[in-house]
Amino acid sequence: MAKSTTWRMIAFFWRQLADMKRKLLRIIVALVGVAVASYLVPRITQYVIDQVIPQRAMGTLLGAIALALLLTAVAGLLSGLSTYWIGQVSLHAIARMRDDLFRHTLGLDMRYFETSQTGDLMVVLTSDVNTLQRLISSNTLGLFGSLLSFVVVLVLMIVQDWQLTGLILLTFPILFVLNNIFVRSIRAAYRQVRASSGMMNNQIQQALTSIGLIKSFTTEKMTSTMFQHANARNRDYQLKATKLSATFSPLTDFVNYLGTAIILGFGAIQVMHGQFTVGLIVAYTAYLGILQAPIRQLTGLIQQLQQATVSFERIEALQAASPQIVSPPNAVHLPRFQKQIRFDHVDFSYDEDVPVLHDINFAINKEEVVALVGSSGAGKTTITNLLARFYDPTGGRILMDGIDLRQADLMSLRQQIAIVSQDVILLDGTIQENLEYGTPSASEAAIWQAAEAANIANFIRSLPQGLATQVGERGIRLSGGQKQRIAIARVFLKNAPIVILDEATAALDNESERFVQASFDRLMTDRTSLVIAHRLSTVRHADKILVLEHGQIVEAGNHEQLMAQNGRYKELYDLQFN
């Protein structure tokens, strides 16, 4: 599994890089340049020691040093350029991937978001993508440069002295095995560190978001003790990882030096027998460094690769999630709503075995107000969810002017529906930005008109910064009623022919309630409304009231008719009235 994921990941990156082949070629040329230069510089050192010094050739010395400097400078320039180019290529690929993933996520069904943890999605969209970014960063791709140098230098060394080269290579398996052991144990350690950091973060997040709860139940001490435990665990795991690193570094240094010792010992004996020069020993010591670098990097890369495959699998899972609620291939563009919305024998369940709506039949004619009443959990919100096509019925159909919603272009449907729900969502930004959300082309006059209609214009005018006042998390605190009226003004601007209202005026005081109610009434005028009614005034004036119980319509009619029936509606009515 892990292996095939690695291949899929490589294939994925290859596709991402497909239109950047010319840049890749430039990078490879630069890296070859670096490899050749890093081979040549020690050769010059060798030449100076073995030829120039014995001959006391001053002119040659200056030339050799100038050449070495020039080569080093060129290698530096090429290496800098390749790092930058690699960064360019990989950052482009990652940015594109992040865009694609975000767009894809926004397009997923409501059901997907309701069944996934927001925290998990955040991890995929941020840290999993970052892990992949690290994998294809300059550091890692730079490994190919080191490998290139490795091969070039190795071949040239073998040609020069295969015996000594063979001896040096003896230390490499030890280095590789040592690295692998380390990588494996440090990975286990870091897994624990990550898990415990995650736990700690969750605790912090939960405490900050439920600070009111903590204070009112005076659970500060309990909460901080719990945090202390998590923090201590995290510290111990970190320490374990640090200990591993601390042990490993000197060990590698020792094995690395073993290589130098071999060159020194073997080389010195050869020099004594006149078969080797001092310069060659110096050059070989430099080459040893060039050979050792990729081995260290390689094990680092294997570690990153393993982390990245875990991330890649999660990203793939997100990519594989495909929305069911989409426009069909030959979608009908819904013209502006004309006559009637009809629920035709609609059944629905969120989970297969728990039916929520059963055989729902009703019609809403143009400019009518249809109210949904019934006890909590009866299915009122679910009906509105189906009308906005956040979900599809599991049985029956919903028609708008005779067109099945599933046949319609989704945009053309949702643009005709405005929703005012109980939880008002204001964005971090100015009042104006909140009002024109979804209608960015609105003129200032239209904005004020909508604000007037929603009974919020006077309040906005009373603010020193007016429409430019910041609201949301970092802005001024608005009352529940003010927030709701901003949301209503937003809906006025959208000017959709159909409104879904979840009248949540219960939480408001009388004064605010009056304001909000007045703007609701204005909103419903000349529009077609489906209202989850909590208040009697709306219910009374509704053209039709549907009484829902356990997902079924048990009574339907207007207020007078239903009162006369003396059934469930009257019971609910009396309950509220008394």
Ligand SMILES: Nc1ncnc2c1ncn2[C@@H]1O[C@H](COP(=O)(O)OP(=O)(O)OP(=O)(O)O)[C@@H](O)[C@H]1O
């Ligand atoms: N996303 C969901 N996934 C699974 N079940 C759900 C989901 N949303 C609602 N339900 C269930 O569907 C049933 C109907 O819920 P719905 O929200 O439509 O009721 P409601 O009449 O609007 O209630 P309330 O007046 O309390 O808002 C309930 O039993 C509820 O638990």
